[in-house]
Amino acid sequence: MPWQEIRVEEQRLLMIRDHEEGMSISELAEVYGVSRKTVYKWLERHDEQGFLGLQAQSRRPHRSPNQVTPEVEGAIIAARHKWGWGPGKLRVKLFQQDSRVPWPAVSTIAAVLKANGLVVSRRNRPRVPIQRPPYLAADGPNAVWNIDYKGWFRCGDGTRVDPLTISDGFSRYLLRCQHVEQTGYELTRAVFVATFQEFGLPGAIHSDNGTPFASVAPGGLSRLSIWFVKLGIVVERSRPACPQDNGRHERMHRTLKAATAKPPQATVRLQQQAFHAFQREYNEERPHEALDNKTPHSCYQASARCYPRRVPELEYGDDMETRVISQQGSLKWKGVRTFISEVFAYETLGIKVIDERWVELYFGPIRLGWLDGYRQTFSRRKPKALIAEEISVIV
CATH class of the missing domain: 3.30.420.10 (Ribonuclease H-like superfamily/Ribonuclease H)
Known part of the structure; x- marks a missing residue:
C-alpha cells in the first residue's frame, strides 16, 4: 500500500522493522507500494540519523549554487545608491562594468535590494485599458518629440522652478x-x-x-x-x-x-x-x-531637417482661397468681418468653399471650423445643416 497521509513516519519505521526481521527489498517495495529506490533511501536515512531521519525534511539545498556572495551583494547595494535604478538596469550596468563576475538574476538582485531596505513598495492601483488616438508612430529618431513642463516646485531658498x-x-x-x-x-x-x-x-x-x-x-x-x-x-x-x-x-x-x-x-x-x-x-x-x-x-542621431533662418509662410492648394487675419482676430469674407481668434493675428488662413453659403477654414493642414456666409458666424463644430445635407445625399 502507498504511504498514508497520517503518521507517515510510523509507516516508515514499520518498514524498517520488517526489513530487520528479514523481508527483502523487493518484498518491502511491494508491501508498502513504493519503489525499491525509495526503500533504499529510507533505510540509509535510518542508519545515519535514526528515527529523526524518517521525518520529512526541507528540500532546500544545503548550499545554493546561486547564493550571493558578500562582495556581489555589496556591489549591488553600492550601484543602487549610486544610480537609484531598478534591478534590471542595475544588472545590465554591473555586467557592463565587469563581465567576469557571475552577476545574479534580476529577481535575485531585487531580493537583495528588498532585504536591505532599498525598495519602496508602490500601492497597487486598478489599471484602465488605454485607448489611444491614432498618433504618429515614433519609429525612428526625431519622428516624434515629447514635450512638457514638469510640475513646478521650490528650491531651498523658496525660488520657483519650472x-x-x-x-x-x-x-x-x-x-x-x-x-x-x-x-x-x-x-x-x-x-x-x-x-x-x-x-x-x-x-x-x-x-x-x-x-x-x-x-x-x-x-x-x-x-x-x-x-x-x-x-x-x-x-x-x-x-x-x-x-x-x-x-x-x-x-x-x-x-x-x-x-x-x-x-x-x-x-x-x-x-x-x-x-x-x-x-x-x-x-x-x-x-x-x-x-x-x-x-x-x-x-539617437540629430535630424536631417535643419532649423530655417526664416520661418516659411504656409502654402495652400489651388482649390483654396486665402485671407490674413486682422490684429483683432477677425476674418473678412464677402465684405463682412467675423471673429475667429486673436491667436491667429496676422496669420494666413486657407478658405475652402463648400457652396455659396458654407466655407471651411484651415490653418495649414488643421481644420479650424466652418463659416456661415449668410449669417457671418463661425462654428468649430460641423453645422447641422451640412450634416443634414450629407445624410440626404446618402439616403
Whole structure:
C-alpha cells in the first residue's frame, strides 16, 4: 500500500522493522507500494540519523549554487545608491562594468535590494485599458518629440522652478531639461530655438493641453503650436486628463523627480546643475529595456531637417482661397468681418468653399471650423445643416 497521509513516519519505521526481521527489498517495495529506490533511501536515512531521519525534511539545498556572495551583494547595494535604478538596469550596468563576475538574476538582485531596505513598495492601483488616438508612430529618431513642463516646485531658498523637458520618443534621448523663469510663449520659444538649432526639426511634437503648448482657440492652437505648424511640424496633443497618452515622457518625469527634487537643491543654479547631471546619466549611462538595454545616446542621431533662418509662410492648394487675419482676430469674407481668434493675428488662413453659403477654414493642414456666409458666424463644430445635407445625399 502507498504511504498514508497520517503518521507517515510510523509507516516508515514499520518498514524498517520488517526489513530487520528479514523481508527483502523487493518484498518491502511491494508491501508498502513504493519503489525499491525509495526503500533504499529510507533505510540509509535510518542508519545515519535514526528515527529523526524518517521525518520529512526541507528540500532546500544545503548550499545554493546561486547564493550571493558578500562582495556581489555589496556591489549591488553600492550601484543602487549610486544610480537609484531598478534591478534590471542595475544588472545590465554591473555586467557592463565587469563581465567576469557571475552577476545574479534580476529577481535575485531585487531580493537583495528588498532585504536591505532599498525598495519602496508602490500601492497597487486598478489599471484602465488605454485607448489611444491614432498618433504618429515614433519609429525612428526625431519622428516624434515629447514635450512638457514638469510640475513646478521650490528650491531651498523658496525660488520657483519650472523645468521644461523635451525628449525623443524613439530613443528616449532627453534633449532638454531646463528651468524657464516664465512659462509663457517668448521664453519657451527661445528654448525650442536653441534645441532646433542643435538637433534639427522633428516630424511631430506631442504635448498635453496646457499652456503654452495649447489654448482654447480653434484647433486648440496657441502661438507656440502655430509656430510649430509653420515649421512643418505635426502637432499632437494628449486627450484631456489622459497622461498615459504621453506615458514614456511621464515615466521619465518620475525618474527625474526622484533623482533631482527629493529633496530640491538649495538654489536655482544648483538645481539646474542637478538637471544637467541627470540628463547626462539618463542619456549616456542608464540602459533602457525598450532599447534592448542600450542607452538613449547610442540610439539617437540629430535630424536631417535643419532649423530655417526664416520661418516659411504656409502654402495652400489651388482649390483654396486665402485671407490674413486682422490684429483683432477677425476674418473678412464677402465684405463682412467675423471673429475667429486673436491667436491667429496676422496669420494666413486657407478658405475652402463648400457652396455659396458654407466655407471651411484651415490653418495649414488643421481644420479650424466652418463659416456661415449668410449669417457671418463661425462654428468649430460641423453645422447641422451640412450634416443634414450629407445624410440626404446618402439616403
